[in-house]
Amino acid sequence: MSQMVMVSGGVLVAVVCGVVVRKQAPEIALVLTLCAAVAVLVAVSGELGLIVGYIQRLAQAGGIxxxxxxxxxxxxxxxxxxxxxxxxxxxxxxxxxxxxxxxxxxxxxxxxxxxxxxxxxxxxxxxxx
Structure with missing residues (x-):
């Protein structure tokens, strides 16, 4: 839950900054959006490993x-x-x-x-x- 709060907070800050910057420099707003999206993916990448491990354990338990x-x-x-x-x-x-x-x-x-x-x-x- 706390990780989602951090992700949501960071994304909201990036959105507000993007909206403000988009009026003057749309290309910078696009880069800001990309950086925020990559940051979110990096933040949850560790959890993805947990999911993959869990699915592998389920497959072994089920004989798949x-x-x-x-x-x-x-x-x-x-x-x-x-x-x-x-x-x-x-x-x-x-x-x-x-x-x-x-x-x-x-x-x-x-x-x-x-x-x-x-x-x-x-x-x-x-x-x-």
Missing amino acids: SQELIAPVMKTTGIAMLCKFTADFCRDAKENGLASAVELAGTVLGLVAAMPLLQGVLSLLEELLS
């Missing part, structure tokens, strides 16, 4: 192979990074780039999930033969 967990984690990471980048592009009024990032994220997410799809296909082939 690491080969099945890795593609899910990769796809989730791609989706999160894609959303962050596309939102930043939209803030910079670059809607075309935002759409390109979303398309790339979709393609790369599907590529990351291919091992799961191959596993399902193998299972179906075994059941049919």
Whole structure:
């Protein structure tokens, strides 16, 4: 909870500064926004490690192979990074780039999930033969 309060407080300060600066220098406001977003990501990056460790322990307890967990984690990471980048592009009024990032994220997410799809296909082939 206290970490969220710190993140929220820092973001609110950055928003107020960005609004004030945007009138005179929009490019500086954009850099300020990017710096604040990176600071938030750095602040919560340690918690991400805890989540990954927890998911791995759950997979081991449930007897789920690491080969099945890795593609899910990769796809989730791609989706999160894609959303962050596309939102930043939209803030910079670059809607075309935002759409390109979303398309790339979709393609790369599907590529990351291919091992799961191959596993399902193998299972179906075994059941049919």
